[in-house]
Amino acid sequence: MADLPTGNAVIGQSGGPTAVINQALVGVIEGLREGLVNAGKVKRIFGMRHGVRGISSGKADELIDLAPLSAERLERIARTPSAALGSTRDKPDAAYCDRILEGCRSNDIRYFFYIGGNDSADTCRIVAEKAAEAGYELRCFHVPKTIDNDLRENDHTPGFPSAARFVTLAHMGDALDNASLGGIKINIIMGRNAGFLTASAALARELRETDEDPAKRPAPHLIYVPEVPFVMDEFLADVDAVYTKLGRCQIAVSEGIRDADGKEIGPQLMGTGEVDAHGNVQLSGSGALGDGLAGFLKKGLTPAGGKAPRIRADTFGYLQRCWPETSTVDAAEARGVGRFAAELASNGEMSASVTIVRTSNAIDSYRSAFGRAELSAVARHARHVPPELLSGRNNVSPSFYDYCQPLVGDLPHFERL
Amino acid sequence: MADLPTGNAVIGQSGGPTAVINQALVGVIEGLREGLVNAGKVKRIFGMRHGVRGISSGKADELIDLAPLSAERLERIARTPSAALGSTRDKPDAAYCDRILEGCRSNDIRYFFYIGGNDSADTCRIVAEKAAEAGYELRCFHVPKTIDNDLRENDHTPGFPSAARFVTLAHMGDALDNASLGGIKINIIMGRNAGFLTASAALARELRETDEDPAKRPAPHLIYVPEVPFVMDEFLADVDAVYTKLGRCQIAVSEGIRDADGKEIGPQLMGTGEVDAHGNVQLSGSGALGDGLAGFLKKGLTPAGGKAPRIRADTFGYLQRCWPETSTVDAAEARGVGRFAAELASNGEMSASVTIVRTSNAIDSYRSAFGRAELSAVARHARHVPPELLSGRNNVSPSFYDYCQPLVGDLPHFERL
Structure with a gap:
């Protein structure tokens, strides 16, 4: 030296x-x-x-x-x-x-x-x-x-691995909650540009199922990341198909989902939002995207003169990055x-x-x-979820499990009746 | 038999x-x-x-x-x-x-x-x-x-003890997050009529401090339960006092806070909400109360022509009742x-x-x-947090720690610089 x-x-x-x-x-x-x-x-x-x-x-x-x-x-x-x-x-x-x-x-x-x-x-x-x-x-x-x-x-x-572990455990517990009372549950997950953390919700399935029919997957049935263009009508159709078959639907949504033009959905649903020092609209620390998507689904899925389905949205927020375990x-x-x-x-x-x-x-x-x-x-440039880790417009591929599981570690095994 | x-x-x-x-x-x-x-x-x-x-x-x-x-x-x-x-x-x-x-x-x-x-x-x-x-x-x-x-x-x-443990651990992690970046953080906690779960956030303090000056308490600095009438102007003054002294403020708020007439604050801030089979407005599964309180604080705490403080709101939602640990x-x-x-x-x-x-x-x-x-x-009747477990308009009493700590169990000890 x-x-x-x-x-x-x-x-x-x-x-x-x-x-x-x-x-x-x-x-x-x-x-x-x-x-x-x-x-x-x-x-x-x-x-x-x-x-x-x-x-x-x-x-x-x-x-x-x-x-x-x-x-x-x-x-x-x-x-x-x-x-x-x-x-x-x-x-x-x-x-x-x-x-x-x-x-x-x-x-x-x-x-x-x-x-x-x-x-x-x-x-x-x-x-x-x-x-x-x-x-x-x-x-x-x-x-x-x-x-x-x-x-x-x-x-x-x-x-990332600790945040992914939190998101996985949260979806495991929440899927059981959703199954017990039914209805549609939206979970908003951090990740403005990259969908890795949202995709990690897939580990909650315990099984590595990647059926093309979302109703045949264990929860979360639908996963939306910023890397795949988010089309509101496709979203509605996806949720409708699962909910009609199962009476329930658990959905993992990245806070950074964007439309085919690359424009973020959050600010479009939220109206004008707070802008931070980087010129970005504030997405975290607000439940507005989840509430906006819930309102959209409610409007689209309530039959004329009929009863609205039970729809709830949770925004996991800062706990994803500070959970002590x-x-x-x-x-x-x-x-x-x-x-x-x-x-x-x-x-x-x-x-x-x-x-x-x-x-x-x-x-x-x-x-x-x-x-x-x-x-x-x-410096500066961001990495995105590569296409081979994703599947279709609302799921991860088998490779994603290979990628993410060793990072998150052992998970509890839950028993169903 | x-x-x-x-x-x-x-x-x-x-x-x-x-x-x-x-x-x-x-x-x-x-x-x-x-x-x-x-x-x-x-x-x-x-x-x-x-x-x-x-x-x-x-x-x-x-x-x-x-x-x-x-x-x-x-x-x-x-x-x-x-x-x-x-x-x-x-x-x-x-x-x-x-x-x-x-x-x-x-x-x-x-x-x-x-x-x-x-x-x-x-x-x-x-x-x-x-x-x-x-x-x-x-x-x-x-x-x-x-x-x-x-x-x-x-x-x-x-x-209750498991949900209280989740709320406690969440506030421990979140308090450190809040301290590292500063600003005002609101956490909305389940409990429509009873404030026990919101009060359990106090265990995150590790120390049993119950100073009358909220700025001298460890986080969460302020705790609002449905049992104590919630006055918007007092809330603003409480947060202002802590934020001015410390540059940060962590706040635990029950979803069921209500005004002196017993009317819930949530629906008043949210406008019309969904009504369930019991005739109650939906409070859980929406970030509206937290966002409403954040907007109210932002309006009240931004100096004329000056910069708004950083204010974030998380609604802990269903994870409180289904977290697997x-x-x-x-x-x-x-x-x-x-x-x-x-x-x-x-x-x-x-x-x-x-x-x-x-x-x-x-x-x-x-x-x-x-x-x-x-x-x-x-049957039917609900129990509330008894007055001897509360202190002033925004805190718990020493007796609350005696009551709640044995139920929640051992907690991690965190080190600060």
Whole structure:
């Protein structure tokens, strides 16, 4: 490590938190302690309060000294959901990145670790470029995190397996509830652009059934993801067919479903919505899409002068990303990507993004490894559910079960009469 | 048991299912097999499909023969959430009860077990009275069940502890999510008339803090139950005070909050809603109350020409009653009330409702016992959160923690930086 720069390290967490984002934080700390700190190349490890908002503020108390944290306390932090350092939705522009770089220089930061999605990879990319232009030696490492599972170069991303486990267990319980009282049940699931999390509802079927007739599938009978154009009349026909045959219908719908022109259904049903800093209409934290779809079905399925079917909509909301009980695979991999980022730094690698590669897939022998990608390969662009994991306009393919089951882990087995 | 009637037994499940309602079903079956079946007083045990809807239909296939179920299969059914026999929202009137009695007579039913809330106790009461009038020997036993925890004569009811555990864990995770990004978070919780389930969010605090200043409490900072009149302007002032001090505010709100005149807030914010068979506006299965409160806060808290605070609302919905991971105490007690109902029948008791009594309260030495009450003492009337478990207009008292903690069981401990 002789030719590595000597200075301090900083770690930040960004974007929507997950149930295992603190595993990644603790992984970076552990990896640094065993590597660069041990070798005398890193003097201090700082945590940014609320991501780049902290380090760009110029305020000293927005950087936390992580040195006093004992191994026992780190272990408890790792098992705590959501971002222990605080998170931010800020998406830095060039001027903002100048302030981040200034924060790094004034604190002698030489190693910059940022845990987040593709926006965070892009922040790392810009900051690294600016440092290079300024002749300031700084290495920026992006540590992957997102329940949306939409990072390129990755088989899957930390945070997704735990969220998928929540969505699966929720649909298992909810399917039994729906069967006991009947009627139509809509569940709205997070994932604005990528349908991976919505698709994971399919694991609730226990059986890998993929019958073309939705009424012959176990619940959820219908699954709608943003990757497949959503046509309101087809939706009505799908639900009608299942409900007429079974007297019930459980439906998993992504918050990001969009029409054939790529326009999101949510805002169309909701009227004008709140717009966030990225120019997106707020979809999460509101029951409006579910209520809008329920109202549409009620209108379409109530016979003239007849009784409306029982229709209910739940929006699973923030519990998907903060439910305290995590996937075992996810917790271990999130810790691993953090450690691997620190190892890349110890090994003298320049700025990079950590990736997850699947090396063995059977549920009893699932294995993964970590790799590195260029920041520009991961930054900004989103990954979508590939066509081979989907089937028709409202289902997943058998391959999806192969892909998702090992990540979610063992599920309870329920008995029916 | 010489003077007990000889014939068949029937078991039904009614109302909103819970995560442990099948424990009660299996408890009745086990209790009958060990008692009345063993003594030759009960020949066959039937299950009603969809509660009284099944036995009143006159169709033979609406009664399931439960004899072939092995002990292993019963154990798996007991651990399966929601009503394995199917449930119903029907609230029988006198003519309907005549058809139930007819269904009992034509199947030689002498023991009638009905698992449900106060409406189910009332159905038992009416059917028992009609049988007595008709000179038909029939004993009706009500087995308690409701996540609302609103049955009289009971310390608490099966189903509530598991739902309370879900609400507690959800608030623990959600509080960390809220702390990491800031802003105002509203969580809408089931419980139309009784605030027990909403109050259980207080257990998420880990510490039993009950400071009068909501900003000094751990999250959830504010708790609103139907028992305390909800004044919109006070709500705005409460949230403003917390948000101004902390930059965040987590709020637990019962779907059944009502104003000083006893009128529900939900329908007032929602406009006209769907009305169910009981004449109630539909509150569950819709995000409208949460969205309405979020819109109200946004209007009240956005400074003129300034930026609106981040406000999100989640409606926890049906997951509260069907989440597959249950409270240990709840699963055991639900099994116990079922067995106790069968034992009452074996002991020659006339029609009755089973109750739960707390006999020891410390968290390490919590104990409960089962008792009997007259059906009329439990039927129809609802229990509310007693004033001594509440504090001020937006909190629980220290006694609430004593009451609720042993039911919910051990909780994870989370670490903060």
